[in-house]
Amino acid sequence: MAEHRTFSQRVCEELVHESTDRDCCILAELSALTQTSGSLGFLGGGRFSVTYQVESLQLARRIYRMLKQGLSLSPSLHVVEHHRLGGQKTCVITVDGEDAPRLLNDLSMMSTSPDGTMTLRRMTPHVSLSRQCCRKSFLRGAFLGCGSMTGPEKSYHMEWVTGEENLTTAVRKMLERNGIEAHATERRGRTVVYLKNAQAIVDVLALMGAHAAVMEMENIRITKQVRGNANRASNCDEHNTERMLNASERQMRAIRKITLQHGLASLPPALRQMARLRLEQPELSLEELGKQLDPPIGKSGVSHRLARLEKIAETIPEEEEDT
Numbered sequence: 001m002a003e004h005r006t007f008s009q010r011v012c013e014e015l016v017h018e019s020t021d022r023d024c025c026i027l028a029e030l031s032a033l034t035q036t037s038g039s040l041g042f043l044g045g046g047r048f049s050v051t052y053q054v055e056s057l058q059l060a061r062r063i064y065r066m067l068k069q070g071l072s073l074s075p076s077l078h079v080v081e082h083h084r085l086g087g088q089k090t091c092v093i094t095v096d097g098e099d100a101p102r103l104l105n106d107l108s109m110m111s112t113s114p115d116g117t118m119t120l121r122r123m124t125p126h127v128s129l130s131r132q133c134c135r136k137s138f139l140r141g142a143f144l145g146c147g148s149m150t151g152p153e154k155s156y157h158m159e160w161v162t163g164e165e166n167l168t169t170a171v172r173k174m175l176e177r178n179g180i181e182a183h184a185t186e187r188r189g190r191t192v193v194y195l196k197n198a199q200a201i202v203d204v205l206a207l208m209g210a211h212a213a214v215m216e217m218e219n220i221r222i223t224k225q226v227r228g229n230a231n232r233a234s235n236c237d238e239h240n241t242e243r244m245l246n247a248s249e250r251q252m253r254a255i256r257k258i259t260l261q262h263g264l265a266s267l268p269p270a271l272r273q274m275a276r277l278r279l280e281q282p283e284l285s286l287e288e289l290g291k292q293l294d295p296p297i298g299k300s301g302v303s304h305r306l307a308r309l310e311k312i313a314e315t316i317p318e319e320e321e322d323t
């Protein structure tokens, strides 16, 4: 059965099983899922309900669990089968009664005045994303709700499709905080935020916690890269090429570590530019890298900057989760 699943489906399956223990992260992920899959129903008399509709039963169970165990609410979950659509299913999770205002309050969509009156402040959840742990959870929720990716053996493409401008902005901001530059375009009245850069996609998969997908994609990428390098390397001294690629790999690992813990934005501009270029062009020599910098610098300058990046990475403890 597994072989019929697309790469994207396998990523979602992995993410659905990623544990989320902290209250702050549960709220961050729910905030993204509410924007992608949630809707507000007004029942009259000032009462309302919040409903989530998703296709995957596993995702439905995850949302249900987060609402119940994370926020101590009593949601209901039922599955609607569409006979006319060949038995396609929609899972519906409903939060109503006293729980609905509590949920909206937690998602910062409502405000409570001193006399206890609750007012709907905004139609989309607002969540504090000042912590790296929450940013990761938010990205995971957004991917589960409206994300997908192409199998890396075909091409490098990851995207989020949404009609919610807040979500578009939030996803781009989260990516930016981690040194990943996303592009956006319109498709049938919806915004598509997308990535085409293999390294950026790997970084996002790692951020969201899809580690098996990272491994699989890195393997595919290395195979592709080695095949591409084989011709170029055949003319050079084999040992030199190998040594250069090993150094490049070490530098990339260091830069990725910095990206994941602090984001490339934390670096001074010269180092940030260096880091981006190295990630984009793993096979370039130091001279070639130097020529592509703006302004261009010599081989020793490049070597110095890369050494500084590796030094910075060394100061980051392996297990650190938050920043």
Ligand SMILES: [Zn+2]
Residues within 6 Å of the ligand: 022, 023, 024, 025, 026, 028, 131, 132, 133, 134, 135, 137
């Ligand atoms: Zn958190």
